Amino acid sequence: MESPVRVTSLIPRSPNALSVRMERPSGFDHLPGQYMFLTLGEGATSLIKHLTISSSPTEPFLEVTKGMTGHPFAEALKALTPGDMLAIRGPYGEFTFTGEYEKVVFLSGGIGITPLRSMMRYAADRRLGCSIVLLYSCRGREDILFGDEMESLQRENGRFRSLVTLTRPDPAWTGLSGRIDRDLIEREIPDWRERVFFISGPGVMVDAMSALVTAMGIPEGQVRREVFPGY
Ligand SMILES: Cc1cc2nc3c(=O)[nH]c(=O)nc-3n(C[C@H](O)[C@H](O)[C@H](O)COP(=O)(O)OP(=O)(O)OC[C@H]3O[C@@H](n4cnc5c(N)ncnc54)[C@H](O)[C@@H]3O)c2cc1C
Incomplete structure (x- = not known):
């Protein structure tokens, strides 16, 4: 209704x-x-x-x-x-997170941040003890959604990390650059094997991230996905 x-x-x-x-x-x-x-x-x-x-x-x-x-x-x-x-x-929808897992990785691109933003805000407001690493890929700095909020969540909670990587960084950008790949995950998230992966974004991005985590040996039962068609 x-x-x-x-x-x-x-x-x-x-x-x-x-x-x-x-x-x-x-x-x-x-x-x-x-x-x-x-x-x-x-x-x-x-x-x-x-x-x-x-x-x-x-x-x-x-x-x-x-x-x-x-x-x-x-x-x-x-x-x-x-x-x-x-x-x-x-x-x-069943792409939800209310603290069921102690350690998670959120992989996202562009507009795909929307469900993850809801989950991070919820985890912060409910003071869930889980460890969340957000790895968020955007084209340019101007395309980052909820960037200030994610940074402040990270400052307030030692168990949150927010990492943005830009595929088209401007010369003044000092953060991560390039697409999300195996090197980046292994370097930035040493305990990645212990984490449940939530992947959300346009179909092409979700397909690429799914292939990546499969190649890294993450069991299917440790991966959750939400695809936004139309992008
Ligand atoms: C579970 C779920 C959650 C979602 N959450 C979000 C969200 O939080 N934010 C968000 O922005 N989107 C979200 N989406 C996607 C959303 O539903 C839309 O599909 C998307 O936003 C595109 O809508 P649009 O009206 O802008 O484009 P549309 O008009 O639907 O166009 C989509 C695609 O079809 C093509 N197209 C359109 N008309 C034609 C035509 N006549 N001939 C040929 N090609 C055509 C366009 O080029 C485009 O590539 C979600 C989808 C799902 C399934």
Whole structure:
């Protein structure tokens, strides 16, 4: 069943990604990492997509973060203003993390950070004792989503690490560069064998990361995936 919800704010996250924050209907309970269907407009012209809930269950609102692709749904989302109504249906999905594993690695690219952001915020707010390493690949510095928040989570909690690697770094970038590969994982995460891997992002990225962890000998039961088609 769809629930009508009111948009409360729009938050540009990068030149190519926008968060839409909305009221959370009473009784709408979700787990970190789940998604929902969003319907914009009504009747024959309505537009519908599934989007991860990038907010955490510990936050009093719902938020989605959408890549600005220039396609009709993205344009309609961009045109929303606070007070507008849209409809949601959900939550759905089994790509969730509520602290079941003591040590995890989050591998992500671009917009694929959304479920992982929800999980990290949740882990921080609930003071879960688990160790989380986020390895996040983006094209340029301007494409990093939730970068400041991830850094502050890392500063506040010695069991969180946030590592960003850029495939097209600018000359002033002093961080990691290049794609996520075996060398990078072995160098930055010495205990990688003991960790459960959560992989999330566009299909090409998830396929590449799946092949990588398989080649590294990580058993299938130690890998969780969420694919965003359409990128
Ligand atoms: C579980 C799940 C969670 C997701 N979470 C997120 C999220 O948090 N954030 C997010 O941004 N996305 C997320 N997605 C993906 C999202 O649902 C959309 O598929 C994606 O955002 C693209 O939507 P769009 O409207 O911008 O593009 P679309 O219009 O759907 O286009 C998608 C692709 O189809 C091509 N295309 C479109 N129309 C045509 C046409 N007429 N002919 C040929 N090719 C065409 C486009 O070039 C593009 O490559 C998620 C998907 C899933 C399954």
